[in-house]
Amino acid sequence: MKVFKPFCSLVIALFFFSCQQESKPTFFIIQGEAQGSTYAIKYIATEEVTSKTEIDSLLTAFDLSLSTYRPDSKISKINAGDSTIVVDDFFVKTFEVSNQIFQETNGLFDPTIGVLVNAYGFGPNKKSVNLSPNQIDSTLQYVGFDKVKLNEDNTISKKHNQTYFDFNAIAQGYSVDVVVDFLKSKGIKNAIVEIGGELFALGKNTIENKNWVVGIDDPLQTPEERKLIAKVNLENLGMATSGNYRKVMIDEKTDEKFVHIINPKTGLSQKGNILSATVLAKNGALADGYATAFMIMPLEESKTFLQNHPELYVMLLYTDVENQMQQYLTDNFKKLIIE
16 A cells, blocks of 8 residues: 555646646637627636627627617517517616716717618618708607607617617627626636727726737728827726717718718717717717717717716717817826826
8 A cells, every 4th residue: 555655646746737827817819790790708717608609699699689680689579660579688788877867968879860870871771861950850750869768578669650760879889798797607716808999898808917908090091001199908898889980871862971970969970070989988888879969969069078977988089170189187097198
């Protein structure tokens, strides 16, 4: 018996050392396509705890609730006039956060803008229409988040059957939150999730002993170049950027250009001096929704609004009277910038 003790001790020691080596935290990366764009997930763990298949399945379920590009989704059926549809948790959460931002921005953020989004050619059919002032006024009667209701049985009531939900200005940010919550359920504490440019930084980059670092695009860059306006440190924050510099539709008859952000109060394609709005918030849905609102809200009004909302971290890029790009940053945002 004594002869085998050293050998057994050696085996135990090697096994313990091997376990220690295998349990060292490392990066795991999952990439794919979703919502007409791409997604990328980087998480830190000692072993692989989820897969691309699981993430794709989760995002498909999300689209079946909120994608206006899927005729079989709940939102598409509601838009088509089916009042019997019982919405799921994805829809309920998006509805509730949308209503919060709608109320706080005095209606400048409004997901019932869909009927105008479609008319301008930014919706699923991609067919633009040169709307007359009378047509715009007539269509505006169907716009208003105060004209829709989430009922106790989770069905949706609309004052006007023509009212069309379009949560694209907030859904992508919320989809990031959904993936983050899924990662948390798997025991992951440190990760960064990005879907179509909207993201959430969960915890820290513990492998490199620092916060997650994210770059913000220069809105004046050309399609051929990638130029950053700033880099920021993120920890447990969602981030979204909205801008008028990428999505532009051209009317087939008049060649007139329309930017993709529409003012729900005027029904007009917004043509203000705000180039882009980057918002950091406690979750991706809030960041995404507010980023859209700040593209419509006049600059001075945004500054006043942000004084009353210290929970938001914001960078606004705008053009001055000489058409030169300028920056407005909240104090909390400034503290996150990497010099």
